[in-house]
Amino acid sequence: MSSVNRRNFLKASGVAILPAFVPAIATASNNRTESPADEPIIKFFYDGEDFTPSMYINELQKINSKENIKRDFYGQGGAVTALEKKFTEITGKEKAIYMPTGTMANQFAIAVLSGNNTKVFVQDESHVYRDEADAAQSVFQKRLMPLAKGKTYFTAADLEKAVDGLKGEEVFSSGIGAVSIENPVRRMNGCMVPLEEIKKISAYCRSKQIKLHLDGARIFMASAWSGVSIKEYASYFDTVYISLYKYLGAAGGAILCGDKTVIDQMPHLIKIHGGNMFGNWTSAAMALHRLEGIETRLKESIKQATTLFDVLNKTKLINISTLDGGTNIYPVEFSKEVDGKKAQELLDKQYKIRIGPPNDKNQTQFTVNETILYRDAAYITDAFKEVMAAAKR
Ligand SMILES: Cc1ncc(COP(=O)(O)O)c(C=O)c1O
Incomplete structure (x- = not known):
């Protein structure tokens, strides 16, 4: 990326808040509520699923097997x-x-x-x-x-x-x-x-x-x-x-x-x-x-996110807010009691839920995309509740 200021590029493209390591396993959805990966990964970054080459090839093969x-x-x-x-x-x-x-x-x-x-x-x-x-x-x-x-x-x-x-x-x-x-x-x-x-x-x-x-x-x-x-x-x-x-x-x-x-x-x-x-x-x-069906999936994703964020906000351990006129990006702040970075690590390791790393103010952003549909709301809610309890200072 020689002719590009890489730091600014990442910042502008929203990639700067990615977890410290980019997922090695990609997940992808064929029928939108299921991930074709062995282990579905929910990602609160990017606007949609992001394929690795092998997942991309698999997905194309599935498409091709239905109709050349x-x-x-x-x-x-x-x-x-x-x-x-x-x-x-x-x-x-x-x-x-x-x-x-x-x-x-x-x-x-x-x-x-x-x-x-x-x-x-x-x-x-x-x-x-x-x-x-x-x-x-x-x-x-x-x-x-x-x-x-x-x-x-x-x-x-x-x-x-x-x-x-x-x-x-x-x-x-x-x-x-x-x-x-x-x-x-x-x-x-x-x-x-x-x-x-x-x-x-x-x-x-x-x-x-x-x-x-x-x-x-x-x-x-x-x-x-x-x-x-x-x-x-x-x-x-x-x-x-x-x-x-x-x-x-x-x-x-x-x-x-x-x-x-x-x-x-x-x-x-x-x-x-x-x-x-x-x-x-x-x-x-x-x-x-x-x-095919993306509009429905996005509507479902919003519904799932809204339910999830309401429940999580009630714990007072995290505050997920909305932006005036916003779309799929939500500002997030963990309470002082919670070590946000630890919560982030546990979410990934134990529940395959990936969020951007909180900064030194314990703040990050959640970007809602259709990977939120890979699991039901209860799984994600319980995961957050458990890691926030475990990450208390
Ligand atoms: C709002 C907006 N417009 C245009 C583009 C350009 O797209 P491409 O990367 O395909 O040139 C981007 C890409 O990041 C974008 O975010």
Whole structure:
């Protein structure tokens, strides 16, 4: 990772709070409440199951034994085409296209939506602004205009003010190309942009003929926690990108959805940027398979987590709180009586429940994902109660 500040990368991607050792055994779910691993491991980090190579191969074999996985050629046909079709149904958009990365999907969407106009408004805390190595500026000649520093989102009023302000602030006008919104926002602990604000921003943009892109890498999380369908979210945007690996199990990949006129411009861009890979079916088949029932599983995961957290909070040995407008990330603080690090170790060793290591203030975060469904609520509750009793100072 030579061109990347590894410490900052881990921090920004949320991996910095992982347990001291990364799990050697991966677990994965085929029918979502069972782990295919010999011993299911519940992980309170990551947005979904995370496969090791051997588990990935096993999972693909299971998929293949039900129905032969069909290969693609340079992203055409087979599992890739089937996945694209599925995403047009999920998002309600006219067309979808597979891309090797979300970074590519964001950048191409913004570039195409902007046309020759150069200014693109983004959240200051967004992946597009902070984590895409200035690609918009250096590769696509777009000038990112950050709004809402330190906040999850900018309001329609903020955007309008910024757009109107340009007239007085700049002498030589150049057009506004697009607005990009990330939802939920990774750098803001997965907090969401409220639907009402999205509606206002969308209405404003449409009234000014400004195109709107959604970095919906984790839009399934926003949808599960807010109850707003992905189709509804997508309806307010011209283009939507969704990650295939954050909670859909794929080894990588992204989907970009939008109008045919926009998506039809993507194959050429993918090719000239060297992103047209010969075979993409390993990721597409995995994502396609794990898409089935994911919304139900996430709803169940929320239910299970809510029950668990209520019970645990009553012990007064731990405080699990919610974030205002949050999704699957919950701040956690063990009481002073409990040695949080010891509790973490015992949970892992004795119960195969993995949490991020508490810091020197006895605080950590729980990220809820579908691995919480590998065991029933009673197992997890009892495990926490027992380790917290054993870890009392
Ligand atoms: C919000 C958000 N957008 C975009 C990306 C980029 O995805 P990729 O790693 O596929 O380029 C990420 C990845 O971490 C992300 O968190």
